[in-house]
Amino acid sequence: xxxxxxxxxxxxxxxxxxxxxxxxLLKCARPASVGEIAACCAVDLSVVSxxxxxxxxxxxxxxxxxxxxxxxxxxxxxxxxxxxxxAAAIDAxxxxxxxxxxxxxxxxxxxxxxxxxxxxxx
Amino acid sequence: xxxxxxxxxxxxxxxxxxxxxxxxLLKCARPASVGEIAACCAVDLSVVSxxxxxxxxxxxxxxxxxxxxxxxxxxxxxxxxxxxxxAAAIDAxxxxxxxxxxxxxxxxxxxxxxxxxxxxxx
DNA sequence: TGCATGGTTGCGTCATGATGCAAGTATATG
DNA sequence: CATATACTTGCATCATGACGCAACCATGCA
Numbered sequence: 381x382x383x384x385x386x387x388x389x390x391x392x393x394x395x396x397x398x399x400x401x402x403x404x405l406l407k408c409a410r411p412a413s414v415g416e417i418a419a420c421c422a423v424d425l426s427v428v429s430x431x432x433x434x435x436x437x438x439x440x441x442x443x444x445x446x447x448x449x450x451x452x453x454x455x456x457x458x459x460x461x462x463x464x465x466x467a468a469a470i471d472a473x474x475x476x477x478x479x480x481x482x483x484x485x486x487x488x489x490x491x492x493x494x495x496x497x498x499x500x501x502x
Numbered sequence: 503x504x505x506x507x508x509x510x511x512x513x514x515x516x517x518x519x520x521x522x523x524x525x526x527l528l529k530c531a532r533p534a535s536v537g538e539i540a541a542c543c544a545v546d547l548s549v550v551s552x553x554x555x556x557x558x559x560x561x562x563x564x565x566x567x568x569x570x571x572x573x574x575x576x577x578x579x580x581x582x583x584x585x586x587x588x589a590a591a592i593d594a595x596x597x598x599x600x601x602x603x604x605x606x607x608x609x610x611x612x613x614x615x616x617x618x619x620x621x622x623x624x
Numbered sequence: 625t626g627c628a629t630g631g632t633t634g635c636g637t638c639a640t641g642a643t644g645c646a647a648g649t650a651t652a653t654g
Numbered sequence: 655c656a657t658a659t660a661c662t663t664g665c666a667t668c669a670t671g672a673c674g675c676a677a678c679c680a681t682g683c684a
Contacts (some may be wrong), residue, residue, distance in 0.1 A: 447682070
């Protein structure tokens, strides 16, 4: 679960502008150039460029160059699956009747306190 | 989809410490006091208190008072569903064959460009 | 080769937020 | 009522990051 709940993933989505860009690309459902995408929100093109770069770094977008044009695309199916993985991870660790709880996950389960003092989870 | 992809949700999860706290509570699968939860990570108790407050404000936690003790709990099933809703929203807008695309969602669908200039999506 | 187009990168500014300490509040307990 | 416990809040500090502007590549075209 600690793997599914990746801070980097949420970090890439916590900015409203970035989320707007991703949303725009999801709706477009096709590769779009940076200039096109920039029309979605009222910020400088350079800002859009950086945001798209960040989203790609987080695995939220695919990129392809075509001459001097750079096209970004949102892999909708993969993204949806990613969120479903998170949901599954939550269910697996804390699911009904503790059945799906993975024993290798130390301290996991309703009957145990995973937060013993000193366990910094770091 | 713009509703499912809520910046506030991701904002509440983008901080590593906050994510650790949520993760801890999910594993515990029971209400835990602030002091207990604080043992999960090496930050000041006041910081933990604030983070828990923020998570609750984002709807990620439930809270209950018992005398001077405050117990937080992670509603695992609800959280999992929330992520599945996001996945479903992505699929619905950009699903296979454009079938699930909601026509009321202006500009939605592969055949149209939702990012026409001036459309700030704001 | 010269110039326009499409993006990216450097840099300074500004706002937000994470953190710790200290003080404050509220509830038990003697 | 005094004191300890469990948290919360005010405040100062510091780091991160979003933004715009300007300068800079890199590609295409005349």
